[in-house]
Amino acid sequence: MEAIQGILEFIDQIFVKLSFWFSAQLANFLPDWGVTFIMMFATVLVLIVFGLASIIWINVFERKIIGRIQDRYGPNRFGPWGLLQCVADMIKLLTKEDVTPTKADRLIFNLAAVAPVIPTFMILAVLPFGRGMVAADLSIGYLYIVAVGCLGTIAIFMAGWSSRNKYALLGGMRTVAQMISYEIPMVLSVVGVLLLVGSLSMVSIVEAQGQWRLPFVVLQPLAFVLYFTAAVAEVNRSPFDLPEGESEIVAGYHTEYSGIKFAMFLLAEYINAFSICAIATTVFLGGWQGPILPSWAWFFIKTYFLYFVLIWMRGTLPRLRVDQLMNFSWKTLVPLALANLMLTALVAKLVPQYSHVGAIAFLVMNVVVIVCIALVKYPRWRRDRREVVLVPRTATPQVDSS
Amino acid sequence: MLGFGILKGMSVTLRRFVDTYVGDLGKFPWRYRSRPVYKRMGITERGAFTIQYPEERVAMFPRYRGPLMLLTDPEKGITRCIGCGLCERTCPTESIKVTRAEEKVDDQRVPETYEYDMNTCMFCGFCVQICPQDALGHSPELEMGTYSKGDALILNLDQMLELGRKHAPGGVWPLEKEAEPS
Numbered sequence: 377m378e379a380i381q382g383i384l385e386f387i388d389q390i391f392v393k394l395s396f397w398f399s400a401q402l403a404n405f406l407p408d409w410g411v412t413f414i415m416m417f418a419t420v421l422v423l424i425v426f427g428l429a430s431i432i433w434i435n436v437f438e439r440k441i442i443g444r445i446q447d448r449y450g451p452n453r454f455g456p457w458g459l460l461q462c463v464a465d466m467i468k469l470l471t472k473e474d475v476t477p478t479k480a481d482r483l484i485f486n487l488a489a490v491a492p493v494i495p496t497f498m499i500l501a502v503l504p505f506g507r508g509m510v511a512a513d514l515s516i517g518y519l520y521i522v523a524v525g526c527l528g529t530i531a532i533f534m535a536g537w538s539s540r541n542k543y544a545l546l547g548g549m550r551t552v553a554q555m556i557s558y559e560i561p562m563v564l565s566v567v568g569v570l571l572l573v574g575s576l577s578m579v580s581i582v583e584a585q586g587q588w589r590l591p592f593v594v595l596q597p598l599a600f601v602l603y604f605t606a607a608v609a610e611v612n613r614s615p616f617d618l619p620e621g622e623s624e625i626v627a628g629y630h631t632e633y634s635g636i637k638f639a640m641f642l643l644a645e646y647i648n649a650f651s652i653c654a655i656a657t658t659v660f661l662g663g664w665q666g667p668i669l670p671s672w673a674w675f676f677i678k679t680y681f682l683y684f685v686l687i688w689m690r691g692t693l694p695r696l697r698v699d700q701l702m703n704f705s706w707k708t709l710v711p712l713a714l715a716n717l718m719l720t721a722l723v724a725k726l727v728p729q730y731s732h733v734g735a736i737a738f739l740v741m742n743v744v745v746i747v748c749i750a751l752v753k754y755p756r757w758r759r760d761r762r763e764v765v766l767v768p769r770t771a772t773p774q775v776d777s778s
Numbered sequence: 779m780l781g782f783g784i785l786k787g788m789s790v791t792l793r794r795f796v797d798t799y800v801g802d803l804g805k806f807p808w809r810y811r812s813r814p815v816y817k818r819m820g821i822t823e824r825g826a827f828t829i830q831y832p833e834e835r836v837a838m839f840p841r842y843r844g845p846l847m848l849l850t851d852p853e854k855g856i857t858r859c860i861g862c863g864l865c866e867r868t869c870p871t872e873s874i875k876v877t878r879a880e881e882k883v884d885d886q887r888v889p890e891t892y893e894y895d896m897n898t899c900m901f902c903g904f905c906v907q908i909c910p911q912d913a914l915g916h917s918p919e920l921e922m923g924t925y926s927k928g929d930a931l932i933l934n935l936d937q938m939l940e941l942g943r944k945h946a947p948g949g950v951w952p953l954e955k956e957a958e959p960s
Binding site: 441443444445446447448449688689691692693 | 784787788790791792794795797798799825826827828830
């Protein structure tokens, strides 16, 4: 029994131990500051390589699942079960001609292709991938994610503006409107959890769920749904993919991009989608906590399950209209998030922390909020709209001559 | 209301997702070849219905206008073509060149050479319509790709007769619709 536990412990900590071993090797011939410096770069390198490598099969994963949903096999030609499809895609994208429109704002156009990738990789820095496996445990972790996440909007608007293409500009405008609208419910819904934790650090959020012995999705189911909805809109994925709605505006902000620059946008989109799933896992699903399996395995199982849900939604739901999009954010998500936040603050003061009574109180609170919203939004007592009878207009209108 | 419609839709797509795997398990060792194409396409059928092209093909429909072929009379054993040159004259893109042989074969005029240029042919079918002997037909050939333009796409008499013998042994065009096995 002891031996098995020891092995599990070792597998759990394998990456942490690897990093310690590496820094110990460096310490043999480098001063302290040198070791720190190189370890920082090594961490960054690992994160970037992880991000790039995960694209290789997230892409195939997504296309295969979408295919299955639509009653066809996805890519299944290149490599075993089509797993190398991404390699073929990448070769195609990299060898394509890289076009810059003559009238485009050249500097911003080229900068905009690189800009969206940087914040997406920066978000990976604060995600706890496992017990002790976090690149930088910032005390303001969630605030950092929100702040860095906003930068993606600027990159997309840069792309839309500098292309000098009306569809690109429209796509960019839509993105700004959408991202700013959905940022608010996304942040507000997590603030409820932050109230329970009392800290913004991602690691302490995970540890607090260990103390509750419940993932926060049980305590804050409404906030979870709100967060996930708003986050899907935040990364411009279907059903909120208006910025690149191909049936309306050719391809949105990346209309004019081709080749490697287009690949950069694609990369940013996939890593963004991965990181919102990872954040939802950390904040609501208990992060790396779980029985038996090593902590990093639990983190990836939960994250990829959420990613599957994301793909599943993409395969199911049609795209929203622009007015529906704004209404949904400002009239539904924001009021719900505010109500959830206020009631959470109230209940968190009233009930003891880390207790079953508290958990039940939070559940009841959520049910109350949902029922109240249902009553307000769909009242039984609301009268049906009166039928408007159109009177056919007579050929000579009756003029009152008095 | 309250997203129940969304949940219902998602349950439908999840079922289709699972069904493709159930279908795959049902035809386990030969995933692509066990169930014929026409059987998979029914509206009540579940599972993926993709036609895995190089491994399995759909028969072309009888009036598909592919490259031309010369039909052979199965009774006489020679082509029906009498080399009259009407096809050559009616061809809008001048893709056909025919010359007539001096001697009759089996009491019938025959072509000496026949040159059909697929580079310029637009598959309009005028030649097939105008042929007085019904000696021309469209072959259901689909894979006509070559690595270069030019000679590879110019068919001569023998090649066209070969196409005719291969695709229309009965010597009739439009081709018979292939009977679907039950």
